[in-house]
């Protein structure tokens with residue numbers, strides 16, 4: 001099928017502007033904007049100022065570097081916000097990315113300098129080259145491609161603390177609501193399905209943590225004198241934890257929901273390699289791997305307080321404690337899911353042991369409506385840019401700021417788009433972006449903004 005003339009025109013303009021996109025990306029990668037507080041935060045400030053300058057050069061005149069109060073009593077990392085109103089009646093679109101990065105990690109694991117962008121085999125290597133400085137330059141590139149033809153209002157929001165969990169994000173939204181309010185939000189910080197096949201991330205699991213303590217005696221007692229009729233708290237905690245999964249390894253907690261299975265599945269060998277699973281270890285659960293990773297609940301024990309082996313004596317432990325991390329199916333309220341897990345633990349107290357549950361953090365997941373007008377426009381734009389339709393994917397982890405965005409702008413349509421591909425190694429050594437894919441990302445976003453204007 002012949003390409004429609006508008007796509008051809010924007011494709012040519014994207015190709016013409018791409019050398020600049022790449023130059024901007026390289027300059028950003030050279031700024032080591034690690035938001036982890038044990039690194040020099042002056043670089044995060046420098047990168048915010050640099051992004052502000054790029055936004056001004058892109059023709060956005062209302063550009064601010066702002067921060068908001070953080071929960072620790074200080075100020076959050078600097079974010080950059082730029083706004084340009086659209087024609088009367090046109091929708092307003094918020095373009096999101098983040099300018100902070102993960103620490104580089106062990107230099108010895110990198111083949112090239114982490115903060116010196118280096119091209120190899122069509123990929124640009126460097127910390128942040130994909131996550132998420134590629135997102136920043138994709139937004140800038142799309143705006144440049146459309147230029148004066150941009151038919152929507154836009155706000156660009158580039159935050160500076162995503163990699164530490166966006167602690168001041170909610171406060172920032174509350175303080176600068178009028179700058180950020182939008183009908184459609186494009187979050188360019190996710191992963192495409194593979195090189196050559198785009199994806200829309202349409203679901204994220206939520207999360208909820210709790211601590212469970214099992215107590216059996218008032219104090220420690222001799223294991224020789226009392227062992228037998230009195231089971232120790234470590235054994236009882238192990239028995240309690242073992243009730244969380246059935247023999248197949250599926251979660252066996254009543255009241256935890258599942259979302260429908262995804263349309264794509266992942267290769268088992270690939271997953272085993274990515275997760276570094278030891279040879280001979282069987283994977284847990286039934287059904288498609290993507291369902292187990294994205295659309296069903298998961299429970300992990302992320303910490304245990306028990307007697308240390310070095311300090312062990314012939315004693316029956318009176319109490320033991322574990323921290324559980326529950327991943328919640330997209331669409332289920334995490335507070336409701338956490339309550340279901342609490343009920344299960346209380347009802348399965350082994351041998352009548354005293355079980356005490358303390359609820360901890362919870363965060364909402366995300367389940368995008370699959371047929372909203374913005375989603376439709378994005379599907380068309382992605383299909384036109386790549387020449388192949390996007391697949392709907394999920395993420396097993398949560399993105400904390402998405403929950404905050406949903407909370408602040410419940411009517412907005414959120415599109416989570418990819419700049420990475422499965423080989424990007426975000427957060428790892430040798431992070432990279434595929435330059436050919438990045439060019440398609442820029443074109444897709446220009447086509448999307450063009451469609452949203454109609």
Ligand SMILES: [Zn+2]
Nearest residue numbers: 131132162189
């Ligand atoms: Zn990111």
